[in-house]
Amino acid sequence: MTVDQLNQEKFLTNISSRLGRERRSGVKPPIWKNKPYLHLYEGKTNEDLIEQFIDNLQLLNTNVDRITRQEFEVTLAKVLKDFEVNSAISWDNPFLHDLDLTSLLTTNGVENSIWNNSVSEDELKQRSAKVDLGITCADLGLAETGTVVFMNGEGRGRMVSLLPPFYLCILKESQIVPRITQAMEHIHAKVPTGLPACINFITGPSRTADIEMDLALGVHGPGKVHVILLRE
Amino acid sequence: MTLNSIDFDQRVDKALADPILKQAVPFAQDKLRNGRNTxxxxLGNIEEWRELAAExxxxxxxxxxxxLEELVTNVRKSGGFVHFAEKDSDAVDIIKKIAKDKEAKTIIKSKSMVTEEIHLNKHLEAExxxxVESDLGEYIIQLANETPSHLIAPAIHKTRQQVSALFSEVAGRKLSDETTELCAFARETLREEFLQADIGISGCNFAVAESGSVVLVSNEGNARLTTTLPKVHIAVMGLERIVPTWNELDIMISMLTRSATGQKISVYVTGINSARxxxxxxxxxxxHLVILDNGRSNILGTAYQEALNCIRCGACLNVCPVYRHVGGHAYGGVYSGPIGAVLMPLLEGYDDWKELPHASSLCGACTEVCPVxxxxxxxxxxxxxxxxDQGYAPLPEKMAFKxxxxxxxxxxxxxKTVKLSSTxxxxxAKDGYITKGPGMLGGWTDIRDLPQPKKQSFREWWAKERKE
Incomplete structure (x- = not known):
C-alpha cells in the first residue's frame, strides 16, 4: 500500500470504529418515501411553469423576452441597444449558430468572439475579461427559482457567463422544468457516462449584501442578466 | 488558541458596550430571519422538508x-488528487506542499469556514x-485583520464608513461610502487578483459521493472565479460535508439557501466534477480535495453526533437572543451562535470553551429553525x-449541587431546610426576589435573581390537602 492508501485506510477505519461497527463499503441511499417538493408543481401546466420562471427572474432584476424565432432579430437588437453592447463573446454551439448569432451581432455593430480553439486560451481569457457581454444557451430552466442550468466544457466555456459585466442566456420554452429536482435527476442520470468538469446553475445577477446588508449587483459575476425564451 | 474564562467575560463586555454591534447585529438578524421565515x-410544508433533510x-x-470511500474513489477516477488530513496542521502542510510544488506566489480564496478553522491564511502568509480573500465580506475582514462574525455574513459588524476607510487605504485615494462605489472597487481590484492567481482555494458546501463532485453555493460569483481562473484548484472540506447522490443534493440546496438568507436558491450553484x-x-x-477531520470523528457515536448534520446555514444564529446581544466575536471561536456553542467544545475541548454552552437561554429557537x-x-x-461530570463546573456550584x-x-x-430557607x-428578599444571596447562594444570584421561597412548601401543602 502507498502512503496515501494507508492514510485513507486509517482515516476511514477510525470513522467506522467511532461509529462502533465494522467498515462499510458500497452503501447506497434508500428510496426516500417523503417527497416534500411534489405539491409545489402538481397540477401546474407548462404555461404555468413558464410564467413562474419569468416572474421569478423579474423579481431578481432580470427581464425575460418570450418571443418567436421570427422575432429574435429585433429582440436581440433591442437588448444590445438597451445594454449599450459593443463587444461580446459567445459559446461555440449549434443552437446559437442556428440563430445566426454572430452575423446578427455584426449587423448590430457588435464585435463577437466565439469560444473555440481558433484563438489561444490566453486570448479567450483576455477577451472574456474585456468584452461587454457573454452569451450562452442552457440545458434547462427551473420554474420555481428562475434558474438556468448548463453543463460546461469544450465550446461551452465557463468564463463566458462569468467574466463580462452583462450576461445573456437564450433557451427554449420546452427546456423549462418545475424545479431543481428535475435538474438533479438529469445530472444523476448522466453520472454513469461521466460528467463534464463543471456544471452551473445561474439565477439572476451576481449579488452581495456584505456591506450593511445593502443589496448590490455585479460584485464579481455579471451585474446584469437578460434571458430570451423562444416559443415553439 | 488559548482562551480562558476572563477572556470570555471580557469579550462579552466588549461586545455589549459596542454601539455598532448593538445596531448591526439585530438588523442583520431580523433581515435574514424574516427571509428564512418567508x-x-x-414551501407550505417546511416540517416535511426538515424531516427529510434530517433523515x-x-x-x-x-x-x-x-x-467518503465512494467520493474519493470517484475523485481519483476523474483525475483529481485526494488528501486526508487528521489535524489542522496536516491540512496546512498538505496545502503548503502543493503551493511549493506548483511554485505558487499568489493564492485567491473563496469563502470557506473550514479554512478559517485551520487558520490557513496565516500559515500560508508565513511561507x-x-x-487574497475574494468574498466581499471576507475581503473586508481580511483587510481589517479580523475574523468572521457570522457564518454567512462575515462582516456584519463593520459599517460602510469602516469599509470605505479600509478600501481607500488599498486604493490610495478617498472612496465614498456608497455601496455601489465600494463594490465596484472590490470587483476591479479582486478581478486583477483572480486573473493572476496561481492557485484557487475554495471550501465545499457539499461533496457528491456518486460522482466525486464538489458543490459550491455563492451569490457573488467569487467561488466560480476561484474554481475557474487559476491553474490549480484546491477544495477543503470537513469530513462530514457529503451527500450520497445529486438527488439528495436537491434537498440540501433547497434547504440551505432558504434557511441562510431566504433565497429559493443562491445566484450560483456550481458543481466541480474534475479538473478540465x-x-x-x-x-x-x-x-485537489483535502478532507479534514480535526476533531470531527470524535463526535461520531457520541450523544453529540447530530451536530455533524450541520450544513452551515446560520439560521440558528439569526434567531438566537444571545447572539443578538453579543454578536459572533464574543463567542471567540470560528463558529459562533448556538451551533458554535455546541461545536467549539467538541472540536477543541472544554479547557478553552467551557463557557460557550452556558451562553444560551435554552429558549430552543435554534432547534426550531434548524433545517436538519x-x-x-x-x-x-x-x-x-x-x-x-468532567469537573469543569466552578467549585461553589459543585458543592451547592452536592x-x-x-x-x-x-x-x-x-x-427542615425548606422551612429554614423560607424564614x-x-x-x-425584596419584591419577592433575592438579588444578592449569602454564601454559596451568591454564585447563583451573581448572575440571576432567586424567587423568595414561599411560606408553605409544596410537601406541606400536599400533606394538608390529602388529609382534607
Missing amino acids: AADQ IRKHTIDNLDSY GLKV QSGDLDGPEEF KIPLHDLLIEHRKDEV GFGYINSHPALYD GLGVL
Whole structure:
C-alpha cells in the first residue's frame, strides 16, 4: 500500500470504529418515501411553469423576452441597444449558430468572439475579461427559482457567463422544468457516462449584501442578466 | 488558541458596550430571519422538508466511511488528487506542499469556514505567499485583520464608513461610502487578483459521493472565479460535508439557501466534477480535495453526533437572543451562535470553551429553525452535564449541587431546610426576589435573581390537602 492508501485506510477505519461497527463499503441511499417538493408543481401546466420562471427572474432584476424565432432579430437588437453592447463573446454551439448569432451581432455593430480553439486560451481569457457581454444557451430552466442550468466544457466555456459585466442566456420554452429536482435527476442520470468538469446553475445577477446588508449587483459575476425564451 | 474564562467575560463586555454591534447585529438578524421565515412559509410544508433533510443527513453520517470511500474513489477516477488530513496542521502542510510544488506566489480564496478553522491564511502568509480573500465580506475582514462574525455574513459588524476607510487605504485615494462605489472597487481590484492567481482555494458546501463532485453555493460569483481562473484548484472540506447522490443534493440546496438568507436558491450553484477535461479551453489543470477531520470523528457515536448534520446555514444564529446581544466575536471561536456553542467544545475541548454552552437561554429557537433538525439546545444541556461530570463546573456550584442532592434524598432534612430557607431568606428578599444571596447562594444570584421561597412548601401543602 502507498502512503496515501494507508492514510485513507486509517482515516476511514477510525470513522467506522467511532461509529462502533465494522467498515462499510458500497452503501447506497434508500428510496426516500417523503417527497416534500411534489405539491409545489402538481397540477401546474407548462404555461404555468413558464410564467413562474419569468416572474421569478423579474423579481431578481432580470427581464425575460418570450418571443418567436421570427422575432429574435429585433429582440436581440433591442437588448444590445438597451445594454449599450459593443463587444461580446459567445459559446461555440449549434443552437446559437442556428440563430445566426454572430452575423446578427455584426449587423448590430457588435464585435463577437466565439469560444473555440481558433484563438489561444490566453486570448479567450483576455477577451472574456474585456468584452461587454457573454452569451450562452442552457440545458434547462427551473420554474420555481428562475434558474438556468448548463453543463460546461469544450465550446461551452465557463468564463463566458462569468467574466463580462452583462450576461445573456437564450433557451427554449420546452427546456423549462418545475424545479431543481428535475435538474438533479438529469445530472444523476448522466453520472454513469461521466460528467463534464463543471456544471452551473445561474439565477439572476451576481449579488452581495456584505456591506450593511445593502443589496448590490455585479460584485464579481455579471451585474446584469437578460434571458430570451423562444416559443415553439 | 488559548482562551480562558476572563477572556470570555471580557469579550462579552466588549461586545455589549459596542454601539455598532448593538445596531448591526439585530438588523442583520431580523433581515435574514424574516427571509428564512418567508421562504419556509412559501414551501407550505417546511416540517416535511426538515424531516427529510434530517433523515438524509443521519443516513449519510451513519454511513460516512462508505460514502467518503465512494467520493474519493470517484475523485481519483476523474483525475483529481485526494488528501486526508487528521489535524489542522496536516491540512496546512498538505496545502503548503502543493503551493511549493506548483511554485505558487499568489493564492485567491473563496469563502470557506473550514479554512478559517485551520487558520490557513496565516500559515500560508508565513511561507511568503500572497493570500487574497475574494468574498466581499471576507475581503473586508481580511483587510481589517479580523475574523468572521457570522457564518454567512462575515462582516456584519463593520459599517460602510469602516469599509470605505479600509478600501481607500488599498486604493490610495478617498472612496465614498456608497455601496455601489465600494463594490465596484472590490470587483476591479479582486478581478486583477483572480486573473493572476496561481492557485484557487475554495471550501465545499457539499461533496457528491456518486460522482466525486464538489458543490459550491455563492451569490457573488467569487467561488466560480476561484474554481475557474487559476491553474490549480484546491477544495477543503470537513469530513462530514457529503451527500450520497445529486438527488439528495436537491434537498440540501433547497434547504440551505432558504434557511441562510431566504433565497429559493443562491445566484450560483456550481458543481466541480474534475479538473478540465480534454477539449476544454478553461478551468484548472489540477484538482485537489483535502478532507479534514480535526476533531470531527470524535463526535461520531457520541450523544453529540447530530451536530455533524450541520450544513452551515446560520439560521440558528439569526434567531438566537444571545447572539443578538453579543454578536459572533464574543463567542471567540470560528463558529459562533448556538451551533458554535455546541461545536467549539467538541472540536477543541472544554479547557478553552467551557463557557460557550452556558451562553444560551435554552429558549430552543435554534432547534426550531434548524433545517436538519439538530437538537441544539438539548446538546447545550448535554454539554453542561458533561462539564459537571468532567469537573469543569466552578467549585461553589459543585458543592451547592452536592449539598442539594444530599438534602433532596433525605426527606426529613429536606423539610427542615425548606422551612429554614423560607424564614431565613425571607429577610433578604425584596419584591419577592433575592438579588444578592449569602454564601454559596451568591454564585447563583451573581448572575440571576432567586424567587423568595414561599411560606408553605409544596410537601406541606400536599400533606394538608390529602388529609382534607
